[in-house]
Amino acid sequence: MIELNVPIPSGKLGPNGRAHWRVRNLLKRAYQEDMWIEYACLSIPETCPWASAVVRYDWYSTHQVDADNGIGRLKAALDVLTGFGAYALGAIENDRDVCLSYQWHKVHTKGEERVRITITEVKS
Secondary structure, rough: EEEEEOOOHHHOOOOOOOOOOOHHHHHHHHHHHHHHHHOOOOOOOOOOEEEOOOEEEEEEEEEOHHHHHHHHHOHHHHHEEEOOOOOOOOOOHHHHHEEEEEEEEEOOOOHHHHEEEEEEEOOO
């Protein structure tokens, strides 16, 4: 099992974001780079990359974000966890065989806002 705490991604990265594609791309790359820098030294288990996994997002924020928008905004984070792209940690072989779950939790201050990502291997 791998557990990460990441900042909440910009609303412009979500499916309802109305930013220009170039702005979205810059935001995505910046988010991926920040996440990769933070967790590049993370000890990934020897058995990685996993062929299939369960990825659980626990979203902690002051206002509620529905599952579609939360999962959509975290696509950049999922890309970092897979073995693709410039900022790949390589914990998951491919996001095709990933089961995603999402849960929103209320916090009282902006300083407490974050997303906890838990990745668990599914053994076949």
